Amino acid sequence: MDSNIPKKNAFTKESLKKQFRLSEFLAEKIISSVAFLSIAIIVLIFVFVFKESLPIFNFGEKEAPKTEIGVNSDSKPESYRAAPMEDLKPESYGTEPIEELKPETYGAEPITQEDLKPETYGDVQAESTVASSEQSPALGPENNEGADKTWSTFLTTEWVPVSEHPRFGLIALLIGTLKVTVIAMLIAGPLAILAALYTSCFASKRAKEIIKPIIEMLAAFPSVVIGFFALIVLASFFQNIFGYDSRLNAFVGGVAMALAAIPIIYTISEDALSAIPKTYTEASLALGASKWQTAFFVTLPAATPGIFAALLLGVGRVFGETMIALMATGNAALLSANPFESVRTFAATIGAEMAETVFGETHYSVLFFIGSLLFIFSFVLNAVAEFYVKGRLIKKFQGK
Amino acid sequence: MKDIKIEVNDLSLYYGEKKALKDISMIIPSNKVTALIGPSGCGKSTFLRCINRMNDLIPNVTITGQMLVEGVDIYDKNVDVVNIRKKIGMVFQKSNPFPKSIYENVAYGPRINGIKDKKQLDEIVETSLRQAAIWDELKDRLDDSAMGLSGGQQQRLCIGRTLAVSPDIILMDEPASALDPISTSKIEELIHELKEQYTIIIVTHNMQQAARTSDYTAFFYLGELIEMDKTKSIFTKPSKKQTEDYITGRFG
Numbered sequence: 001m002d003s004n005i006p007k008k009n010a011f012t013k014e015s016l017k018k019q020f021r022l023s024e025f026l027a028e029k030i031i032s033s034v035a036f037l038s039i040a041i042i043v044l045i046f047v048f049v050f051k052e053s054l055p056i057f058n059f060g061e062k063e064a065p066k067t068e069i070g071v072n073s074d075s076k077p078e079s080y081r082a083a084p085m086e087d088l089k090p091e092s093y094g095t096e097p098i099e100e101l102k103p104e105t106y107g108a109e110p111i112t113q114e115d116l117k118p119e120t121y122g123d124v125q126a127e128s129t130v131a132s133s134e135q136s137p138a139l140g141p142e143n144n145e146g147a148d149k150t151w152s153t154f155l156t157t158e159w160v161p162v163s164e165h166p167r168f169g170l171i172a173l174l175i176g177t178l179k180v181t182v183i184a185m186l187i188a189g190p191l192a193i194l195a196a197l198y199t200s201c202f203a204s205k206r207a208k209e210i211i212k213p214i215i216e217m218l219a220a221f222p223s224v225v226i227g228f229f230a231l232i233v234l235a236s237f238f239q240n241i242f243g244y245d246s247r248l249n250a251f252v253g254g255v256a257m258a259l260a261a262i263p264i265i266y267t268i269s270e271d272a273l274s275a276i277p278k279t280y281t282e283a284s285l286a287l288g289a290s291k292w293q294t295a296f297f298v299t300l301p302a303a304t305p306g307i308f309a310a311l312l313l314g315v316g317r318v319f320g321e322t323m324i325a326l327m328a329t330g331n332a333a334l335l336s337a338n339p340f341e342s343v344r345t346f347a348a349t350i351g352a353e354m355a356e357t358v359f360g361e362t363h364y365s366v367l368f369f370i371g372s373l374l375f376i377f378s379f380v381l382n383a384v385a386e387f388y389v390k391g392r393l394i395k396k397f398q399g400k
Numbered sequence: 401m402k403d404i405k406i407e408v409n410d411l412s413l414y415y416g417e418k419k420a421l422k423d424i425s426m427i428i429p430s431n432k433v434t435a436l437i438g439p440s441g442c443g444k445s446t447f448l449r450c451i452n453r454m455n456d457l458i459p460n461v462t463i464t465g466q467m468l469v470e471g472v473d474i475y476d477k478n479v480d481v482v483n484i485r486k487k488i489g490m491v492f493q494k495s496n497p498f499p500k501s502i503y504e505n506v507a508y509g510p511r512i513n514g515i516k517d518k519k520q521l522d523e524i525v526e527t528s529l530r531q532a533a534i535w536d537e538l539k540d541r542l543d544d545s546a547m548g549l550s551g552g553q554q555q556r557l558c559i560g561r562t563l564a565v566s567p568d569i570i571l572m573d574e575p576a577s578a579l580d581p582i583s584t585s586k587i588e589e590l591i592h593e594l595k596e597q598y599t600i601i602i603v604t605h606n607m608q609q610a611a612r613t614s615d616y617t618a619f620f621y622l623g624e625l626i627e628m629d630k631t632k633s634i635f636t637k638p639s640k641k642q643t644e645d646y647i648t649g650r651f652g
């Protein structure tokens with residue numbers, strides 16, 4: 001009986017009072033601050049990238065001070081760290097260095113563009129030159145900061161960042177990026193998912209233990225190696241098969257990027273497929289379904305949320321892939337529906353041109369703007385993956 | 401035992417080296433309910449899974465002996481395991497509906513058998529769910545996810561799903577073990593009605609359930625079939641001491 005009394009006491013308000021546990025408190029604080037820090041870092045990166053692209057959005061406002069000095073004194077001390085700017089300006093601004101840079105760095109491009117223009121963009125070209133020539137006298141040829149001009153060229157198809165009348169047509173880049181992404185996903189998606197389905201539903205344990213690490217190892221393959229492989233081997237191989245003109249093109253780039261995306265899609269879909277409870281498989285087999293029917297009509301549908309997420313991550317990888325794009329896509333900002341034409345992707349544009357732009361110049365800002373676009377895109381992609389997957393999972397496994 | 405549905409001759413099963421079923425020989429009659437009882441780990445589920453060859457899925461399983469279903473040895477090399485399973489349905493201990501709608505769960509079996517006509521499918525779904533005594537509860541929510549049903553409803557849905565492929569034999573592995581008394585009695589009634597058309601083999605730990613639902617009872621112990629007889633005789637005057645001990649609750 002006595003032993004009951006302290007037990008009853010165990011449920012008094014006193015004994016149930018919240019206790020302060022230091023280690024738990026610390027762990028919680030550390031975890032939450034680390035989480036907060038990483039979120040903050042991501043946000044800061046975005047803010048930085050976006051801020052660098054801001055000058056191109058300065059419509060109208062900065063129209064009056066058209067000279068460079070005026071613009072600089074207005075906006076730069078605010079938006080950029082002052083000290084390095086002061087140092088850089090004398091070097092990099094002024095017309096001569098730019099004039100000098102052009103032949104070196106974009107040696108090939110201005111020429112090809114000059115060459116290509118009459119052929120490929122007969123009409124568009126004419127229009128846009130008219131447009132730019134209309135604007136250029138008003139702003140002056142030297143003025144690269146013409147914000148509204150930059151902005152208005154975004155929706156054109158020409159990417160001519162370094163010229164007297166720079167044009168930053170993002171459409172061709174966007175189409176190029178989409179083209180490569182679509183090609184890569186059309187190849188990587190089915191292959192990776194089928195491979196995952198095979199390993200999770202059919203392969204023996206032994207085979208699975210061999211196949212999975214090998215494909216996953218591909219994920220750690222440096223993309224420069226894949227790009228190199230595409231550049232040297234794939235390009236010639238496909239040229240022999242399809243007989244197209246430009247050796248490096250969207251298709252070759254897409255195939256190479258598929259190689260990079262397959263391991264990601266494979267790994268995540270394989271995990272999703274393997275996580276499907278065995279009871280579903282058993283139930284289906286017990287109903288007289290064959291292994292294939294079970295895999296396709298039970299396991300695969302049950303794993304759709306995970307596979308969808310895998311595909312989105314694959315898209316993200318391809319979209320942001322720089323090195324392979326640089327090496328295998330030909331890097332010509334052409335606008336065409338032909339998959340065997342060269343293309344230039346967003347990421348490759350940044351990769352190729354960032355080192356050669358002038359700090360603070362419009363071109364520089366536009367590249368950062370493209371960076372922001374990439375960032376926003378992958379953010380949206382991940383958000384969609386997250387919410388879609390969560391929604392579907394909840395619906396599937398808990399009923400409505 | 402006039403109509404013999406299943407005849408088992410010297411069936412042994414090894415999980416790797418371990419002999420889990422030891423020379424089982426028995427006869428299971430048509431259109432009757434046969435209960436398998438015995439202490440945990442004695443091989444009831446293993447035996448049940450031999451009947452529709454579910455043990456094929458487990459690596460390192462060796463089976464010797466004969467399992468004749470209507471005179472056909474289902475372990476013969478020329479027998480297609482998929483066809484076996486179409487004839488021999490199975491309800492699992494833990495209800496396992498697919499993460500699909502209620503309708504799709506039931507229509508899945510007929511679909512993989514090539515039935516595409518929507519009307520025909522609708523009909524099969526309705527009759528199967530009626531047979532499983534759950535049509536009235538579910539008829540207005542056929543498009544809802546089956547995962548949102550209660551455990552008892554899920555189990556009856558699984559029974560309906562099994563019935564939809566119209567098997568000859570239904571194997572049930574403790575179908576009511578996770579259910580409340582009401583759902584349990586519903587399933588027992590169901591078993592009673594189904595035996596007109598089907599041969600039913602049910603594993604159960606519940607002696608009353610075995611006594612209530614079955615016509616024949618087989619007692620397993622440590623991988624051996626100790627005895628099999630009419631349920632009445634097993635529960636009133638078992639011929640083996642072990643059976644009596646188990647039924648009266650002295651062990652197991």
Ligand SMILES: Nc1ncnc2c1ncn2[C@@H]1O[C@H](COP(=O)(O)OP(=O)(O)OP(=O)(O)O)[C@@H](O)[C@H]1O
Binds near residue numbers: 440
């Ligand atoms: N997949 C397996 N691999 C190895 N041994 C197994 C496997 N499944 C079952 N066994 C063993 O075979 C024996 C019989 O198991 P089984 O599941 O048939 O028992 P049971 O009679 O159904 O028991 P319960 O009433 O608890 O369900 C047990 O000793 C078990 O450990």
Ligand SMILES: [Mg+2]
Binds near residue numbers: 444445446573
């Ligand atoms: Mg069991």
